[in-house]
Amino acid sequence: ADFVAVELTEGDHVLRTTMRTPDGREEWNDVFVHRSGAPNWLELAGEAPVLHVDDAEPTRISVRVLDRWDVPLVTKPAATVEAHGVVVEGTDADPSSVGEQRLVDQDGWLVLLLRPGSTVAPGLVKLTVGDVKLAIPFRVLPSARPFTATGVGLVGVGAAPESFGAVTVQGALGRETAVSMSFDSRRGRDRNDYFGRGYDPLDDGRYATYGDGSDRRVLSSATGKFSARIEHGFDWLELGDVQTTGFGQSRLGAYQRSLTGVRGRFATGPVVWTGFGSVTHQALERQQLRGDGSSGPFVFGGGIRPGTERVAIEVRAYDNAARLVTRQELVRYTDYEVDYATGAVLLRQPVASVDLYGNPVYVVATVERESGGAAHTVGGLRMETDVSRLLFKGAVDSLGVGLTGVRDGAGNGLGVGSADLVGADVRLRERGFELGAELLHARSSDSTALATRADAGWRSSDERLRVDASWLRVGGGFGSALDPRLASALTEVRLGGDLR
Secondary structure, eight states: OEEEEEEEETTTTEEEEEEEOTTSOEEEEEEEOOOOOSOOEEEESSOOOEEETTOSSOEEEEEEEEOTTSOBOOSOOEEEEEEESEEEOSOOSOTTSSSEEEEOOTTSEEEEEEEEOSSOEEEEEEEEETTEEEEEEEEEEOOOOOOEEEEEEEOOOTTSOOOEEEEEEEEESSSSEEEEEEEETTOOTTTOOOGGGOOOTTSGGGSOOOGGGOOOOOOOSOSSSEEEEEEETTEEEEEEEEEOTTSSOSSSSOOOOEEEEEEEEEEETTEEEEEEEEEESOEEEEEEEEOOSSOOOEEOOSOBOTTOOEEEEEEEETTEEEEEEEEEEOOBTTTEEEETTTTEEEESSOOOSBOTTSOBEEEEEEEEESOOOSOEEEEEEEEEEEHIIIIITTSSSEEEEEEEEEEETTOTTSSSSOEEEEEEEEEEEETTEEEEEEEEEEEESSOEEEEEEEEEEEEOTTSOEEEEEEEEEEOSOOOTTSOGGGGSOEEEEEEEEEEO
């Protein structure tokens, strides 16, 4: 048949053809023909799956790309994938573009293979196709491996080695609960007090020897005889060598310790509680030494519990040493070596005394001293919640409120005797705007101190323009073991921004 006329109507997407049959008659036929428009929305097939940190096989999800007529796109557009807490397998379909790209197939399906990250936490995958975006939340839960219990023991008689016993219990109790417990009578701080059972890879004991001079290591993440961790969903409780990293994530009242004790996280509805506690002889101490153009050694004194130090390079303002310009955290054995007997730190690179603008440069070490006196209690509790979900029902993107309390029986450098830290923070996010305010109050037996901070920022929708400002006021009475800006009275105003 010969095509005589072709008419395409976009509204009903009908291709109307006129055909002339061999006998000379004309026939009209309507055939449904659709030309894909621009992406209009993304549709997830099914529900977002739950991932476990030890999943052997990747998890498959499918998202369909539809135009404004709810018809799948067949033009094979590229989708930009941004993953948090999970890893997207595959190769970048467009290396010349910013971010990771995956192609949509000819039926409009975008198929992704996901592997969980190593941290039990909420995950998120953001997809962008043209001007359309979709955020897919995930739950990354603890290991789901089978529940097992193993043990070993030795009874020494005569010239045989000393007796010992060890038991390990680990595995899943249900789909969202996992437990890991370990007891080893060979562990103990008198044998190896390296925090978290770490070790110096360059120590003489790392070289292979035999007989009575050989080095014996007990693999565990705790220096005490007993350690345990219980996880249920995103909640967890652990006993052993713990770090308070992430406790008090506010910019003013962050509190970081390395202690043998207990730490946990619990959620009660929209409120999330985190806390830690320990009975210890350790005392937190912060020291700083001026750079001298060499790589050291910079000696901070002995009595440091191995594995607890945090070393950084800080640049301070030349007209006020309390004002921090930049701070660079260093990595143990990569950026420096440390001798715990003397507290000497040897850097891989030399440190100048001043930077290009004349600002002084310091090597700063925050350490846990074993000479903290009698055993004392150290503990903290923090509460966080998103008030916008409770009161405003999505009227704003986020309105986070947090309260923090810390009790340090050794004083934490704030004064003689015990000390208390109480802080509150609030943060509002609405589209490109972000507002925040913080308050920190410290009290010890001989002084009190108050610090306040406020900040504001705005980012354009394309993230090409950013403007921010902050205000900080610190009263006297803070100890040097906290943020260096809190060590003395200070008022600071900062303005900044950038355009890409």
